[in-house]
Amino acid sequence: MEKFKKLQSAAIPLPIEEVDTDQIIPARFLKATTREGFGDNLFRDWRYGADGSPRQDFILNNPIYGGQILVAGRNFGCGSSREHAAWALYDFGFRVVVSSFFADIFRGNALNNGLLPVQVSESFLAAIFSAIEADPKASFLVDLEAQLFTIQATGQSEGFDIDPYKKTCMLNGYDDIDFLLNMREKIEAFEQKNS
Amino acid sequence: MGKTLFDKIWDAHVAHPVEGGMDVFYIDRHFIHEVTSPQAFDGLRQRNIPVFRPEKTIATADHNVPTRDQHLPIQEALSRFQVDKLTENCEAFGVRLYGLGHPYQGIVHVIGPELGLTQPGMTIVCGDSHTSTHGAFGCIAFGIGTSQVEQVLATQCLLQKKPKRMRITVEGVLPAGVLSKDIILYIISQLSASGGTGHFVEYAGSAIHSLSMEARMTICNMSIEMGARGGLIAPDEKAIEYVRGREFAPQGKAFEEAAARWRTLYSDEDAVFDTEYHFRAEDIEPMVTYGTNPGMGMGVSQSIPKPPSKGNAQTFMKSLDYMGFQPGQKLVGRAVNYVFIGSCTNSRIEDLRLAAAFVKGKKKANNVYAMIVPGSKQVEKQAKAEGLDQVFREAGFDFREPGCSACLGMNEDKVPKGEYCVSTSNRNFEGRQGPGARTILASPLTAAAAAVAGKIVDVRQGLQEAP
Ligand code: SF4
Numbered sequence: 001m002e003k004f005k006k007l008q009s010a011a012i013p014l015p016i017e018e019v020d021t022d023q024i025i026p027a028r029f030l031k032a033t034t035r036e037g038f039g040d041n042l043f044r045d046w047r048y049g050a051d052g053s054p055r056q057d058f059i060l061n062n063p064i065y066g067g068q069i070l071v072a073g074r075n076f077g078c079g080s081s082r083e084h085a086a087w088a089l090y091d092f093g094f095r096v097v098v099s100s101f102f103a104d105i106f107r108g109n110a111l112n113n114g115l116l117p118v119q120v121s122e123s124f125l126a127a128i129f130s131a132i133e134a135d136p137k138a139s140f141l142v143d144l145e146a147q148l149f150t151i152q153a154t155g156q157s158e159g160f161d162i163d164p165y166k167k168t169c170m171l172n173g174y175d176d177i178d179f180l181l182n183m184r185e186k187i188e189a190f191e192q193k194n195s
Numbered sequence: 196m197g198k199t200l201f202d203k204i205w206d207a208h209v210a211h212p213v214e215g216g217m218d219v220f221y222i223d224r225h226f227i228h229e230v231t232s233p234q235a236f237d238g239l240r241q242r243n244i245p246v247f248r249p250e251k252t253i254a255t256a257d258h259n260v261p262t263r264d265q266h267l268p269i270q271e272a273l274s275r276f277q278v279d280k281l282t283e284n285c286e287a288f289g290v291r292l293y294g295l296g297h298p299y300q301g302i303v304h305v306i307g308p309e310l311g312l313t314q315p316g317m318t319i320v321c322g323d324s325h326t327s328t329h330g331a332f333g334c335i336a337f338g339i340g341t342s343q344v345e346q347v348l349a350t351q352c353l354l355q356k357k358p359k360r361m362r363i364t365v366e367g368v369l370p371a372g373v374l375s376k377d378i379i380l381y382i383i384s385q386l387s388a389s390g391g392t393g394h395f396v397e398y399a400g401s402a403i404h405s406l407s408m409e410a411r412m413t414i415c416n417m418s419i420e421m422g423a424r425g426g427l428i429a430p431d432e433k434a435i436e437y438v439r440g441r442e443f444a445p446q447g448k449a450f451e452e453a454a455a456r457w458r459t460l461y462s463d464e465d466a467v468f469d470t471e472y473h474f475r476a477e478d479i480e481p482m483v484t485y486g487t488n489p490g491m492g493m494g495v496s497q498s499i500p501k502p503p504s505k506g507n508a509q510t511f512m513k514s515l516d517y518m519g520f521q522p523g524q525k526l527v528g529r530a531v532n533y534v535f536i537g538s539c540t541n542s543r544i545e546d547l548r549l550a551a552a553f554v555k556g557k558k559k560a561n562n563v564y565a566m567i568v569p570g571s572k573q574v575e576k577q578a579k580a581e582g583l584d585q586v587f588r589e590a591g592f593d594f595r596e597p598g599c600s601a602c603l604g605m606n607e608d609k610v611p612k613g614e615y616c617v618s619t620s621n622r623n624f625e626g627r628q629g630p631g632a633r634t635i636l637a638s639p640l641t642a643a644a645a646a647v648a649g650k651i652v653d654v655r656q657g658l659q660e661a662p
Contacts, residue, residue: 017510018388018488022624027603031259031273033233033280045626050612073507075389078422078488079624080603081324082231083340104358104392104424105324109340163356164215175342177238180350183211183219184247187352190210190221 002114003173007095007142008152010067012059013132019072020079021106025088027080038084039091060092064136068095071128075099077106086113096142098149100125111166112176118142118149124158127151144170197463199360200429201395204335204460208318210352220355223317224329225252225347226303227290229259229281230605231322235345236284248351249289253312256281256294257302259605262568262595265295274606288348301571301597304328304539308412309573311441315430315457320347325539325621327418330427331411332434333460335395337425358424359393359469362462364400367476372655374549375410376541376619376638378402379417380482380492382474388490391423394470397462398428402476408437409545416540417621420489429461481654483526484623484636486514491623492636495653499524517625518633519613526651530562531635533616534646535628537568537595538602541619541639544577550643551583553654559591560649566593566608568600592646604629617645 029041046058054061070089076099077085086109089097097110098118110117120128131138131151141150141157144167150157168174180187198206211219227235232254239246246252259274269275278295285292293299299306304325307313315333320326324338343353363382383390396418403411411428418426428434435454438444445453480494491514493499499515501522502508515521536542536550547569559565567587569575575597578584584594601608602620604627610616612631619642620627623634635651644654 015507015509016513017507020488020622020624022603022622022627026626026630027258027605030230030605031277033277034237035234045630050630073510075392075422078388079324079419079622081322081326081338081340083234083322083342086340101389101392103389103422105338105340105419109342112340112342163217165213165217165354176354177242177342177346177349179354180219180346180352181244183352184350186211186219187221187350191351194221 001169001173001175004095004114004116004144004170006144007068008139009069010065010137011069011071011098011128011132011140012065012067013129014059014070014072015129017073018075018078021077021082021085022079024077024085025082030082030084035087036091038088039093042088042092068093069098069140069142070094070096071098071125071132073099074101076102078103081105083109083113086110086115090115098125098128111170114170114173116142116144116170118160120149120158120160127156196467197465199462199466199468200333200397200427200460201335201360204316204318205357208335213354217354217356220353221318222320222347222351222353223251224307224312224319226307226319226321226326227252227254227344228303228323229256229277231341232344233277233280233284234341235348236288238345239288239348244349246288246290246348251351252290252348254281254285254290254292255300255303255306258599258603260295260598261606262598262600262608265596271607298572301573302539302542302599304416305543305570305574308332308408309441309571311438311444314438314444314453315434316460320353324419325416327425328412328416328539330415330418330425331408332438333427333430333457335425335427338419358395361391361394361396361423361470361472362468363396363398363472363474365398365402365474365476366400367402369402369476369479370655372481372640373479374638374640375406375413377479377482379414380484380489380636381479383417383421383489384482384492385474386421386472388420388488389422391418391421394423396423396426398426403428404431407545408433409543412543413540417489420621430457481638481641483641483651485518485520485526486511487517487623487625488514489621489623489636495527495641495651526635527653528650529615530650531615531617531645532562532564533610533614534563534565534642535568535601535616535618535620536566536639536642537570537600538620539570540621542568542570542574544574546619546639547574547578547583548581550639551586553640553643554590554592554647555586557590557647559646562649563646564593565591565646566595566601568595569597571597601628603627604632610634617642617651
């Protein structure tokens, strides 16, 4: 997993609530057996028409907006457990997703793939959307060490929570699996005791 | 202070507590399928490590498989590739596979319980969010991502933080025509699609315990649709009897010993939950959804609500636009051209019996294409033994072979753009059943009735008119 410490970037606004994993990556694109390439079909049915042509009204097709931060409405990532949703966002180039609320499995999947979920208050989320509305190129600073998200144009910032263990993983690029593999003896002892 | 059922099972599975609140959490049963496992096996290959406890993982092919001519090679190249990959991985890593053609093949959450692989008190995971289904037996069962599939393959454990506990109690007697699917759609409509986030839910109360095991599975199945990690129900004698005698259940003396343990699995009277809700069975009607998340449901006699004053009215209207509905409308009487009875929510033998009993001697409406997809090979076999397939065929329904099918439209079973489908599955997300498809979630009874009437009907009316 890639390390994440700090990111300064513009952001892409998606002010829709309950964005589910079937929107992020529709099931019919889950047929690949590797982790790469899902970015092409990120938000497929919002991004492209039935004939495959880009939909001009969808934000990812608007060249004014860019950056590695996606800002979305509450309950982002609800629905299926498909990690492909996190892979697609990452593969497309996002490193941070901001919302006022994340679905549990999505949050876990994102963290396992170097995609940082930043949960902020409804009012701060609204402030971020306003900042982008005022200037599509507005820049934001995500500081994982300090657990702080800053709207640079106004200087407003808000702290965000992250599990301390997960924070260490993100900062150092560690996977859970490395940790668990080191626990093998403890796991075997547990099995012995319970057999 | 007493313990909740959830805490009893959780605490018994902490292999090692990690500082900072995470636990190394031991998994008893791991189910895998073709879509969310290939990258996990590749991870093992890259690390050059084996599957740690291969006997605890069971694989099946379900998400991507065709539901016709399963004896023939899969036509669609990418699906075939994925299913072949699963076979190859299972062979290479020594994992038991119930693939296409195997008498035990089926939707992963249908086969676990029917084979007795799902037993009270277990911890169960699968790379699929509806793993919560197994909670009906008093298990901690939840969906995981592919990275976690790899972790379980490699260590039989996950790093987990204990979620909060919620209890939802439903007391009373269900009105005629109201099924367990209606209970859960009702609960989600009350709590919203995110109302359970961060929680594990215990379902309790007389209305829940009056249900059959299969009906309980329908309830636990949809826990994820209110954002909960999972749902579970304390195992009672009904649960124990359901497990008895099944292929992989303990047998003889071992079963009696296990059953004695299972009888200790309940929430103590003084156990405290972080959140509690109470509902009355009598308040529940047959439910239908009108929007694009499972929280947007209503009693079939109700009208679509107005956009919420607080919260995002824009999201609400976007959802209604997609569905082609207006606030204030009723759905009863609306024509629908597709009906899907299947998925891990409602494809068990009882669901098929219920639908068949309604359909028997009737014909589907001319405008409707109706499809029955049994949840597993065993369900299919049983349905045939009881002649249900005949009943469906005579009524003009298409009786298919097992798989996830139109629940997620990964195979060719899709609902065309703009068409309405009354579906017994669990998600009415945009495009879930195919690009542009409009899904109305309902019980198998409401779905069967819609197929016959060619429109949405209140099944209670038919029940009253019957002599
Ligand atoms: S039937 Fe649908 S919800 Fe159930 S496991 Fe298959 S795809 Fe998932």
